Amino acid sequence: MRVECVDLVKRYPGGAQALRGLSLRAARGSALAVLGPSGCGKSTLLRVIAGLEEPSSGAVRLDNADASGLAPAQRGVGLIAQDAGLYPHLTIGESIAMAAGRATRTEAQQRVHESAAALGIAHVLARAPGEISGGERRRAALARELVRGAKVMLLDEPTASLDASAAAIARAEIAEIRARLNATVILVTHDQDEAFALGERLAVMREGRIDQEGSPEEIYQKPANRFIAAFVGRPPMSFIPGRVVQDAGAWFAPAGDLPRVALAGFRGREASRAAEGEVLLGVRPSRVRLGAGEWRLPVARVERLVERSDVFLRLPGGALLAASPAEAKAGETVRVEVQTVHASFFEPDAVGRRLDVEVLG
Incomplete structure (x- = not known):
């Protein structure tokens, strides 16, 4: 099922506004990950798509049909929360069968066993939710929605309550499940690892x-603004103030007394605009090399992680420039090379829009 949200607005009594003209599309059978910080309206978006909340204005379209006024059970949309929503006093099979509605007992049992077999949980149907693993509970929740007839699966922060190791296992399980299903998946998360691992589009x-x-790849390589550039990536993109000179x-x-850097193959629709005034050069940490280049910068701090070290250098004016992976000692001054190929340029105002230019070589 194709899902389209058109100019969704959601206001609550008292003036709080969760959705502000939001539009997005999820193609039939695709996986769309909605990535954003806590409190940005992600869960509200899922509840509006599922029909659990009505938008103040705008529309949800399912296969090009306006879903306004449709009850949740009529939409073919399943919302799977973090806790899976299974009944603790029922067996897994009984919880799944509750979604069969008015089907006969024989029909309900057949649909339960078909969905359980498709998701690899037929062996746990007689157990209680507390007797199975978190991954099996997630599969049971998805099986329940398949029995309900859902063609769209909405996942709300599916690994938020898990530690790093368990979250990695859960992401692999969800990816495997999705490969088995002929369903559209929309998940919301604040975790960029989860979004990148599970979303075909972000x-x-x-x-x-x-x-x-x-x-x-587009989100990472060509972020539309400084917020996205800083939100996506670890360490985040660094921003260097300065000017483009022809x-x-x-x-x-x-800015400051650092030597200028060549922009080989600099071109684009806004190349002339980029040269009109101050800009911010956005550089990913992987494009910063230590031990070479004409810049000399002090090392502000070093963060040693399990598989790499991140080095943060102090720019004139106080901003930090991240290099990763890299090795250095806090307090020393090192030579620095900034590789500008595929770098981004942003307007220096509060919005920080990315300029339509590129550096090819």
């Missing part, structure tokens, strides 16, 4: 709106 949400929608080629002249 929508980055902030303050009730979608800031950018695209493939994971002088026998294109150069980036950073």
